[in-house]
Amino acid sequence: MKTSNEVQLSFPYRDVQIKRGLDPKEEYDLQEELGRGKFGIVYRCTEKTSNLCLAAKYITCPKKEDRRNVEREVDIMRSLQHPRLIQLYDAFENGKVMCVILELIEGGELFERVIDDDFILTEKSCTIFMRQICEGVDFIHKQRILHLDMKPENILCLTKTGNRIKIIDFGLARRFDPDKKLQVLFGTPEFVAPEVVNYDAIGYGTDMWSVGVICYVLLSGLSPFMGATDPQTMANVTIAKYDFDDEAFNEISDTAKDFIRKLLLKDMTKRMSAEDCLNHEWLKRKKKIIARTPSMEVTKDNLKLFVERWNEHPNSPYVFDKSSQVIMPDQDDCPTSPASSLAK
Structure with missing residues (x-):
C-alpha cells in the first residue's frame, strides 16, 4: 500500500532488548511531562548521543505480573515496524520501575x-x-x-x-x-x-x-x-x-x-x-x-x-x-x- 509520498519510519529498525538494572537517565535527558495515567507517567526525552526527541513511558511494576505485562508489550512491539504504528526505541528495567522509550508523536488524538x-x-x-x-x-x-x-x-x-x-x-x-x-x-x-x-x-x-x-x-x-x-x-x-x-x-x-x-x-x-x-x-x-x-x-x-x-x-x-x-x-x-x- 506504499505510495511515493509515504512516510518512512522515524528511525531504522531496532532490535530492542530490555536493559536490566540500568537507569534510563544515563542515556536520555528527561524533559517535560506529557501526561500521566493510573499506571505511570510519560515524558518527552532526548537521547544524549543522537539528540533524537522521543517519549519515555515510566511504568511502576510492584508485582511480577506487572513486569511481565510490560515485557509482553515490548516483545510485541519489536514485531511491529510499520509507518502506521508507533515505534519502539528502547526499554529499561530498573528495580520496580520499567521505562519504555517510544517514538514521539505530537499531532494529538x-x-x-x-x-x-x-x-x-x-x-x-x-x-x-x-x-x-x-x-x-x-x-x-x-x-x-x-x-x-x-x-x-x-x-x-x-x-x-x-x-x-x-x-x-x-x-x-x-x-x-x-x-x-x-x-x-x-x-x-x-x-x-x-x-x-x-x-x-x-x-x-x-x-x-x-x-x-x-x-x-x-x-x-x-x-x-x-x-x-x-x-x-x-x-x-x-x-x-x-x-x-x-x-x-x-x-x-x-x-x-x-x-x-x-x-x-x-x-x-x-x-x-x-x-x-x-x-x-x-x-x-x-x-x-x-x-x-x-x-x-x-x-x-x-x-x-x-x-x-x-x-x-x-x-x-x-x-x-x-x-x-x-x-x-x-x-x-x-x-x-x-x-x-x-x-x-
Missing part, C-alpha cells in the same frame, strides 16, 4: 484534530483516515497479533497539520494462534466486540468490529451502541443493535454505510478482514479527483460532544465481570494505559 475549527471534515477525509487505520491493523494481523484496544484515543496524528495517523498503545495486545482458543475479559464498552462481552473465542475479527465502531463515530459523531449505563451498552453490543437513522447520516454515502455494515456483524467470522476493507469500494483510491464532498457540520458538532464526554473521565481499559454484568478497572491485567497519554 485524531478526533481532537477533526473537531478543530480549521479542519474541514468531509467523507473523503474520513476515507483517508480509515484507510490508514486499516493499513496499520492489516500489518498487525499479518504478524499474528491482535491489538484488542482499538479506540479513538489510540489513534494519533503524526503532526498537527498533516493527515497521517499512527496507532498506539499495545498494552493489551496479544500474539494469536488461530488454532488455539483465545478469550479475554477486557476492552472499552463502546468499542468492544460481542465475543469479548460474551467471553467467547476472539480473533482478527475482534479488532475489525472496533474499527467499524470507530468508522461509525468518525462519520457521525455518535456512538452506535452506547446505552445509559455500561451494562446497557454491552447489551446493545451483544445483539449488534445499531442504525443509521440520525440526520448525521443524511449526507453519508451508501458505500460508507455498506463498509460499516460489513464490520458490525455479530458473527466474527463474517466481518471483513483489514485486507478486505482496503479492497472495499469505499476505501479504494479513486483515480479521478472527486468533487468536494459536503462538509459534515452535524457530525462535527456531535464529535465535539463525543470528545468532551470522553475527556470528562479517564478511559482506562476495563475488565468485564461476567457474573454481575458490571465492568470494573482491573489493576493487574491492564498496566499500560499511559501510552495514550502521549496524545494529551
Whole structure:
C-alpha cells in the first residue's frame, strides 16, 4: 500500500532488548511531562548521543505480573515496524520501575484534530483516515497479533497539520494462534466486540468490529451502541443493535454505510478482514479527483460532544465481570494505559 509520498519510519529498525538494572537517565535527558495515567507517567526525552526527541513511558511494576505485562508489550512491539504504528526505541528495567522509550508523536488524538475549527471534515477525509487505520491493523494481523484496544484515543496524528495517523498503545495486545482458543475479559464498552462481552473465542475479527465502531463515530459523531449505563451498552453490543437513522447520516454515502455494515456483524467470522476493507469500494483510491464532498457540520458538532464526554473521565481499559454484568478497572491485567497519554 506504499505510495511515493509515504512516510518512512522515524528511525531504522531496532532490535530492542530490555536493559536490566540500568537507569534510563544515563542515556536520555528527561524533559517535560506529557501526561500521566493510573499506571505511570510519560515524558518527552532526548537521547544524549543522537539528540533524537522521543517519549519515555515510566511504568511502576510492584508485582511480577506487572513486569511481565510490560515485557509482553515490548516483545510485541519489536514485531511491529510499520509507518502506521508507533515505534519502539528502547526499554529499561530498573528495580520496580520499567521505562519504555517510544517514538514521539505530537499531532494529538485524531478526533481532537477533526473537531478543530480549521479542519474541514468531509467523507473523503474520513476515507483517508480509515484507510490508514486499516493499513496499520492489516500489518498487525499479518504478524499474528491482535491489538484488542482499538479506540479513538489510540489513534494519533503524526503532526498537527498533516493527515497521517499512527496507532498506539499495545498494552493489551496479544500474539494469536488461530488454532488455539483465545478469550479475554477486557476492552472499552463502546468499542468492544460481542465475543469479548460474551467471553467467547476472539480473533482478527475482534479488532475489525472496533474499527467499524470507530468508522461509525468518525462519520457521525455518535456512538452506535452506547446505552445509559455500561451494562446497557454491552447489551446493545451483544445483539449488534445499531442504525443509521440520525440526520448525521443524511449526507453519508451508501458505500460508507455498506463498509460499516460489513464490520458490525455479530458473527466474527463474517466481518471483513483489514485486507478486505482496503479492497472495499469505499476505501479504494479513486483515480479521478472527486468533487468536494459536503462538509459534515452535524457530525462535527456531535464529535465535539463525543470528545468532551470522553475527556470528562479517564478511559482506562476495563475488565468485564461476567457474573454481575458490571465492568470494573482491573489493576493487574491492564498496566499500560499511559501510552495514550502521549496524545494529551
